[in-house]
């Protein structure tokens with residue numbers, strides 16, 4: 001069974017301890033991360049996504065601390081990211097698909113289907129430079145979904161989106177959460193809570209079940 005385990009994770013930036021001693025076993029389904037602004041939710045997602053290393057503790061994926069298998073199946077939508085402005089959305093998606101080692105024809109078709117479902121399809125051959133904030137967020141989400149990841153880390157994927165578009169993303173996220181571990185921060189936590197397997201709160205460096 002797919003599992004992600006955090007054991008005694010700690011992260012400091014300079015003198016500031018953001019995460020002190022975080023342990024949790026994630027199982028398939030949707031886990032919502034809540035907590036006050038600046039509590040460390042994005043930091044925790046970056047550690048899980050191996051974008052940063054913890055100061056202490058460890059992360060194991062299916063029992064192994066090896067980061068390669070986790071990265072091979074990871075979909076990660078960070079809150080803020082510099083996108084390659086000169087590429088079209090589709091070129092960017094295919095670049096990500098190549099980095100993930102996916103079959104490019106299949107990834108192209110999947111990108112078409114995802115963007116169709118979230119109202120971005122008409123723009124996939126346009127340069128990212130022309131994209132609005134909401135379009136960028138949907139593109140970041142769509143690339144994270146490529147290859148049907150077994151681990152999906154989503155940092156405020158529905159920020160800047162109108163309610164109807166946010167619900168469309170929610171549908172895709174819940175579909176993926178049927179067999180993947182999906183860990184997500186969102187201002188729509190209350191709306192998604194009935195569908196979640198766990199609701200966790202990050203506060204004062206600790207992670208607690210709500």
Ligand SMILES: Nc1ncnc2c1ncn2[C@@H]1O[C@H](COP(=O)(O)OP(=O)(O)OP(=O)(O)O)[C@@H](O)[C@H]1O
Nearest residue numbers: 013014018035036037038039040041042043044202
């Ligand atoms: N690279 C960094 N260098 C220094 N401090 C950082 C860095 N990244 C995050 N921090 C600090 O760590 C703390 C946690 O930030 P983080 O973005 O993880 O919180 P958050 O819970 O996701 O907040 P929000 O809900 O506002 O997005 C904040 O005090 C932030 O200023």
